[in-house]
Amino acid sequence: MKIIGLTGGIATGKSTVSKYLAQRGIPIVDADLIAREVVRPEYALLTELVAQFGSKILLPSGQLNRKALGEIVFNDAAALKKLNVLMDPAIRTAILQQLEQLRAAGQPIVCLDAPTLFEAHYQKSVDYVVVVYVAPDIQLARLVLRDKISVAAATKRIQSQISIEDKRNRADYVIDNQGDLAQTYRQVDELLTIVNSLS
Numbered sequence: 001m002k003i004i005g006l007t008g009g010i011a012t013g014k015s016t017v018s019k020y021l022a023q024r025g026i027p028i029v030d031a032d033l034i035a036r037e038v039v040r041p042e043y044a045l046l047t048e049l050v051a052q053f054g055s056k057i058l059l060p061s062g063q064l065n066r067k068a069l070g071e072i073v074f075n076d077a078a079a080l081k082k083l084n085v086l087m088d089p090a091i092r093t094a095i096l097q098q099l100e101q102l103r104a105a106g107q108p109i110v111c112l113d114a115p116t117l118f119e120a121h122y123q124k125s126v127d128y129v130v131v132v133y134v135a136p137d138i139q140l141a142r143l144v145l146r147d148k149i150s151v152a153a154a155t156k157r158i159q160s161q162i163s164i165e166d167k168r169n170r171a172d173y174v175i176d177n178q179g180d181l182a183q184t185y186r187q188v189d190e191l192l193t194i195v196n197s198l199s
């Protein structure tokens with residue numbers, strides 16, 4: 001089984017690419033989705049997060065208040081590091097489990113969609129690293145537009161990740177997502193041809 005590791009910066013277009021890959025029949029292991037599941041109130045991890053960050057990260061319903069936790073960690077590098085240390089084992093276990101299930105099911109090509117692929121060192125667990133790239137000014141503009149947040153808040157989120165230029169330099173394949181969607185999809189088709197021919 002060949003594993004495509006799909007990453008990029010926040011709002012550079014990973015979801016746009018992974019949706020298209022899914023349409024082309026490639027199973028997606030979605031790290032963002034897994035990160036949402038492992039903090040459900042029935043799991044111990046949420047209690048650990050509350051012990052670290054306080055009950056202000058909970059909604060009245062007892063669920064994680066994502067906005068509140070985001071405001072803490074994307075404004076404070078040390079807090080983000082603590083969050084990553086707490087969440088990493090549960091996310092990693094779920095990712096590896098899903099990949100194993102897909103391997104056992106005989107899937108020839110799968111995609112791990114992980115915004116923090118490099119930050120969390122998943123590049124070692126995949127066969128082909130793909131970075132969805134847009135220049136930093138386009139990244140900022142798309143993030144502000146999509147999430148309806150201020151330029152200052154968007155800049156902080158971007159700065160909490162390895163820069164998109166750095167990620168681009170570490171890719172096996174770069175998808176330039178600065179043009180229209182048709183141009184992006186053509187590059188994904190070319191990527192699939194390459195991955196299909198990997199031995």
Ligand SMILES: CC(C)(COP(=O)(O)OP(=O)(O)OC[C@H]1O[C@@H](n2cnc3c(N)ncnc32)[C@H](O)[C@@H]1O)[C@@H](O)C(=O)NCCC(=O)NCCS
Pocket residue numbers: 009010011031032035065066067069070073080083084087091114115116117119120160161
């Ligand atoms: C802090 C949280 C609660 C904020 O939630 P919120 O709904 O506002 O954002 P969401 O989860 O949709 O993330 C949006 C984007 O932020 C970026 N981001 C998320 N977590 C991180 C992180 N640990 N480091 C750097 N960037 C991150 C990604 O580009 C992601 O796609 C959430 O991002 C979180 O739980 N993060 C830690 C888990 C994690 O590392 N997720 C990445 C999957 S490998």
Ligand SMILES: Nc1ncnc2c1ncn2[C@@H]1O[C@H](COP(=O)(O)OP(=O)(O)OP(=O)(O)O)[C@@H](O)[C@H]1O
Pocket residue numbers: 008009010011012013014015016017032115142143145146177178179180181184
């Ligand atoms: N080629 C494109 N042209 C114009 N807008 C685009 C293009 N590709 C994506 N977008 C828009 O840019 C925004 C970011 O894209 P997307 O949500 O796919 O990014 P992402 O990398 O998955 O983000 P995150 O890291 O937050 O999960 C979205 O609003 C999306 O509609």
